[in-house]
Amino acid sequence: MADNQPAVEAHGLVKRFEDTTAVAGVDLRVGPGRVHGMVGPNGAGKTTLLTMLMGLVRPDAGTIRILGQQDRSLDGVAGFVEAPRFYPYLSGRRNLALLADLDGGGARARIDASLEVVGLSDSAGARVGGYSVGMRQRLGIAAALLRDPRLLILDEPASGLDPAGMRDMRALIARLAEDGVTVLLSSHDMDEVEDLCDDVTIMRAGQVVFDGTMDELRDKAPDPAFRLATSDDERALALAGPGVEVRAEGDGLLVHAQREQLDAYVIALGRDGVAVRRLDLESSALKALFFRLTESDAEERGVPTKEGP
Ligand SMILES: Nc1ncnc2c1ncn2[C@@H]1O[C@H](COP(=O)(O)OP(=O)(O)OP(=O)(O)O)[C@@H](O)[C@H]1O
Numbered sequence: 001m002a003d004n005q006p007a008v009e010a011h012g013l014v015k016r017f018e019d020t021t022a023v024a025g026v027d028l029r030v031g032p033g034r035v036h037g038m039v040g041p042n043g044a045g046k047t048t049l050l051t052m053l054m055g056l057v058r059p060d061a062g063t064i065r066i067l068g069q070q071d072r073s074l075d076g077v078a079g080f081v082e083a084p085r086f087y088p089y090l091s092g093r094r095n096l097a098l099l100a101d102l103d104g105g106g107a108r109a110r111i112d113a114s115l116e117v118v119g120l121s122d123s124a125g126a127r128v129g130g131y132s133v134g135m136r137q138r139l140g141i142a143a144a145l146l147r148d149p150r151l152l153i154l155d156e157p158a159s160g161l162d163p164a165g166m167r168d169m170r171a172l173i174a175r176l177a178e179d180g181v182t183v184l185l186s187s188h189d190m191d192e193v194e195d196l197c198d199d200v201t202i203m204r205a206g207q208v209v210f211d212g213t214m215d216e217l218r219d220k221a222p223d224p225a226f227r228l229a230t231s232d233d234e235r236a237l238a239l240a241g242p243g244v245e246v247r248a249e250g251d252g253l254l255v256h257a258q259r260e261q262l263d264a265y266v267i268a269l270g271r272d273g274v275a276v277r278r279l280d281l282e283s284s285a286l287k288a289l290f291f292r293l294t295e296s297d298a299e300e301r302g303v304p305t306k307e308g309p
Pocket of ligand 1: 017018020021022023040041042043044045046047048049
């Protein structure tokens with residue numbers, strides 16, 4: 001693969017299931033060596049898109065090039081969609097050995113190294129049935145690494161993990177990316193994507209509503225929102241200065257401002273004898289933008305948004 005060749009190049013992808021159009025004309029480019037996040041509410045079409053890229057589902061329309069190849073040989077690609085599945089009554093190592101036999105090539109020789117990378121060397125002899133969700137997700141990545149992939153496609157790799165498991169998973173993905181593996185992952189969690197990804201595609205109802213770098217997304221984001229409680233909310237409302245939008249909401253105030261303007265506002269309150277009793281981040285700029293881009297769709301279609309970022 002030429003150095004600057006995209007790891008994924010897809011044009012006009014469409015996938016219908018009976019009367020649902022899961023993916024409705026999507027273009028996607030994943031640059032080499034990038035960590036690319038795909039976010040969207042439930043039912044946005046992320047999993048369907050990833051299954052098409054992995055060659056598990058045939059698109060109704062559109063073209064896909066993976067690592068420069070259009071022939072779907074999928075050499076150099078690995079990953080999982082939905083949760084990775086293993087034989088629960090066999091050990092982690094035995095599960096990998098079975099997969100390595102299917103994969104052939106040098107896969108068997110990579111078992112130990114793959115277990116090591118995902119931090120499962122010590123538990124490799126234990127039955128997968130006794131593994132935590134996080135261990136199973138990491139075994140899924142180890143299985144993918146058997147193929148020595150240049151492109152890893154991961155469907156919600158942090159799904160179902162507790163905070164420590166999530167932290168480990170993020171660190172693992174960051175390490176793989178540092179080693180030069182291109183990673184395309186889906187997520188519900190804007191914080192996770194912000195933490196991990198260089199580029200992001202936001203999907204809604206089968207379509208792309210944003211595609212660009214994390215920095216480009218940040219530039220588009222509105223001011224973050226903060227909840228404020230003071231000793232004199234009326235006076236605090238009157239003291240709102242340039243770049244600070246304040247309105248009464250519930251039993252306190254909602255403030256939209258960039259951090260520097262917020263700092264100046266809080267100092268002004270103090271100078272004026274108004275005490276700040278509570279100041280909490282209500283919604284980060286990126287989350288606010290994510291909701292703006294995707295929420296109308298969720299409401300229209302009755303899609304639950306509680307799992308959203
Ligand atoms: N095999 C299938 N048969 C029928 N409909 C399907 C099938 N797979 C997906 N769909 C529908 O296609 C739409 C997109 O689903 P998809 O799973 O790709 O979304 P998603 O963004 O991955 O959602 P989630 O975050 O909930 O996993 C949904 O309306 C879903 O019900």
